[in-house]
Amino acid sequence: MSDSYDNRVAFAEQLIELATNDERIVAVCNDSVGSSNLTGFRDLFPDRLINVGIAEQDMVGVGAGLASAGLIPFVCAASPFLTGRSLEQVKADVAYSQLPVILCGMSPGMAYGELGPTHHSVEDLSWLRALPGLDIVVPADREQTRQAVRNAVANPRPTFIRVGRHKVPDVTPAGFELNRGEFQTIQQGTDVTIIATGTLVSRALQAATELQSQGVSARVVNAAYIAPLDVASIQRAASETRAIVTAEEANVAGGLGAAVASVVSQLGRDSRVPVRILGVTEFAPTGSTDFLLEHFGLTAANIVVAAREALADA
Amino acid sequence: MTHTLAADGDQIESWRALRQTLDAADIESKDALLAAQASQTRRNVIGMISHAQQGHIGGDFSVTDILTTLFAAVLTIDPADPHWEGRDTFILSKGHCAAALYSTLAASGFFSSSELLTFMDPLSALNGHPNRNKVPGVETNTGPLGHGLPIGVGAAIAAKLKKNGARTYVVLGDGEMQEGSNWEALMSASHHKLDNLTIVVDRNRLQQGARTEDTNGLDPLDDKLAAFGWEVREIDGHDYGQLLAAFEPSISGRPVAVIANTRKGKGVSFIEDRVEWHHKVPSAEQVTLALEELA
Numbered sequence: 001m002s003d004s005y006d007n008r009v010a011f012a013e014q015l016i017e018l019a020t021n022d023e024r025i026v027a028v029c030n031d032s033v034g035s036s037n038l039t040g041f042r043d044l045f046p047d048r049l050i051n052v053g054i055a056e057q058d059m060v061g062v063g064a065g066l067a068s069a070g071l072i073p074f075v076c077a078a079s080p081f082l083t084g085r086s087l088e089q090v091k092a093d094v095a096y097s098q099l100p101v102i103l104c105g106m107s108p109g110m111a112y113g114e115l116g117p118t119h120h121s122v123e124d125l126s127w128l129r130a131l132p133g134l135d136i137v138v139p140a141d142r143e144q145t146r147q148a149v150r151n152a153v154a155n156p157r158p159t160f161i162r163v164g165r166h167k168v169p170d171v172t173p174a175g176f177e178l179n180r181g182e183f184q185t186i187q188q189g190t191d192v193t194i195i196a197t198g199t200l201v202s203r204a205l206q207a208a209t210e211l212q213s214q215g216v217s218a219r220v221v222n223a224a225y226i227a228p229l230d231v232a233s234i235q236r237a238a239s240e241t242r243a244i245v246t247a248e249e250a251n252v253a254g255g256l257g258a259a260v261a262s263v264v265s266q267l268g269r270d271s272r273v274p275v276r277i278l279g280v281t282e283f284a285p286t287g288s289t290d291f292l293l294e295h296f297g298l299t300a301a302n303i304v305v306a307a308r309e310a311l312a313d314a
Numbered sequence: 315m316t317h318t319l320a321a322d323g324d325q326i327e328s329w330r331a332l333r334q335t336l337d338a339a340d341i342e343s344k345d346a347l348l349a350a351q352a353s354q355t356r357r358n359v360i361g362m363i364s365h366a367q368q369g370h371i372g373g374d375f376s377v378t379d380i381l382t383t384l385f386a387a388v389l390t391i392d393p394a395d396p397h398w399e400g401r402d403t404f405i406l407s408k409g410h411c412a413a414a415l416y417s418t419l420a421a422s423g424f425f426s427s428s429e430l431l432t433f434m435d436p437l438s439a440l441n442g443h444p445n446r447n448k449v450p451g452v453e454t455n456t457g458p459l460g461h462g463l464p465i466g467v468g469a470a471i472a473a474k475l476k477k478n479g480a481r482t483y484v485v486l487g488d489g490e491m492q493e494g495s496n497w498e499a500l501m502s503a504s505h506h507k508l509d510n511l512t513i514v515v516d517r518n519r520l521q522q523g524a525r526t527e528d529t530n531g532l533d534p535l536d537d538k539l540a541a542f543g544w545e546v547r548e549i550d551g552h553d554y555g556q557l558l559a560a561f562e563p564s565i566s567g568r569p570v571a572v573i574a575n576t577r578k579g580k581g582v583s584f585i586e587d588r589v590e591w592h593h594k595v596p597s598a599e600q601v602t603l604a605l606e607e608l609a
């Protein structure tokens with residue numbers, strides 16, 4: 001097993017590097033200085049770290065106020081509370097108002113494993129996809145996390161970034177550019193396309209290797225920007241390969257897979273391909289993150305099974 | 315495509331002239347000037363709500379004197395450059411009173427008052443709740459209650475960081491003080507010693523369905539705000555002299571909470587202090603009667 005990393009470290013390093021030369025960058029958190037990995041930022045820029053306490057609705061509103069004054073607020077909190085508790089603020093104050101708040105969902109998905117569904121953030125993609133004008137970025141590793149932060153500062157706009165805590169290996173190839181609204185094909189393939197996001201990208205690559213050994217050519221698409229959605233990439237997957245598998249550490253009701261299926265279902269009869277959606281289907285039982293990923297079939301082995309089933313239907 | 319609103323240069327000049335006159339005037343003259351403008355706003359609101367056959371007339375009228383005083387005499391703003399960096403931030407948290415806000419913004423020249431009668435028309439910029447991307451002078455899209463104050467806290471913190479002396483004013487309905495998010499923000503504002511932040515609670519004592527004190531009582535609101543660390547000023551929200559005094563900067567180093575005691579529907583006898591006029595629409599006959607009272 002290759003080395004793996006907590007994306008929060010890369011997030012904080014990149015944020016500090018940019019903030020050193022850009023006074024517009026501020027951070028807002030909800031008593032989450034440690035869990036958002038903002039200790040270093042606080043020590044360097046104490047006035048620019050605004051800790052509102054355990055008050056997520058206030059936190060997102062404060063971010064909107066800072067943005068209205070021309071600053072670039074990175075609003076950092078455990079993802080379930082950032083999205084769930086303050087969803088109306090995200091809707092009205094950030095997305096609808098089009099204020100450039102960077103919402104940083106720390107420890108998303110099932111990163112808080114045994115702490116249970118109250119602390120899991122698997123609904124975030126579904127909730128936030130319904131908000132027009134809000135970018136949703138799910139970096140798959142350290143490099144993509146860094147690029148997501150740089151994009152947010154280079155072109156501030158309402159954005160939600162999942163900042164992963166569950167350790168993942170590096171998957172980003174050299175020369176990779178995280179462009180707004182684009183999926184990236186990180187492995188070419190001709191039989192089946194695996195569209196994966198976040199923690200599932202490395203597992204998708206493992207699945208592709210296994211499929212190759214079975215004589216199946218799998219394309220791996222890294223879906224970092226969930227919104228805006230790369231419709232063209234999905235259409236290419238449907239026209240250039242015979243089946244699609246999606247994989248995400250998120251609820252299947254309204255997440256990445258649902259977005260992909262929505263595009264494919266609206267293609268002409270001759271262009272549609274079978275789609276298999278892998279994700280979270282219910283409130284999780286007790287278990288570690290790795291246990292829960294396996295519980296919900298979010299493994300390389302199950303991606304292989306899903307790919308073969310989808311191809312069999314093609 | 316939504317119609318876009320442009321600044322009204324002539325009206326901006328009138329607004330600037332009024333500001334200069336007010337700055338130099340004695341209190342009786344200020345009263346007369348502000349009362350005239352407030353009456354115009356209430357007449358506009360009657361016209362807008364009659365046109366749209368929708369709106370929130372009671373709250374529009376209770377907040378009119380507050381809005382008039384702030385925009386005519388207090389806020390440091392430039393209607394010709396709504397995003398001017400050094401501006402004061404004004405947020406109408408009780409966004410359902412958009413008609414009064416729109417009329418006040420038009421009186422300041424942010425856009426032409428000829429636009430007011432597009433209120434709630436299809437594709438009008440003048441939605442039932444204000445939209446910052448469509449209406450110059452609007453800082454954030456309000457409507458759901460309990461949103462304006464946290465944003466105001468952020469704007470006030472930004473002014474502190476930028477050391478530009480800008481002030482932030484947030485007008486809240488009294489009913490919306492039942493929203494928990496406001497109390498989160500009240501705590502953080504005093505914790506961060508935001509003496510550049512003033513809130514105004516439009517204390518008309520009525521909410522949509524009943525009196526506040528019969529619904530989820532707010533009193534003693536002054537003690538509650540003081541206990542949360544605010545400098546509290548309780549005034550008659552229809553008295554311009556008291557409003558002007560209440561908008562003076564903090565003297566305590568703490569954020570300022572103005573409890574403006576008002577009458578919902580203020581200015582029209584048959585609308586005043588009646589719960590059903592939260593969002594009732596006047597008949598043609600009532601429009602005539604109301605305009606006579608507001609003449």
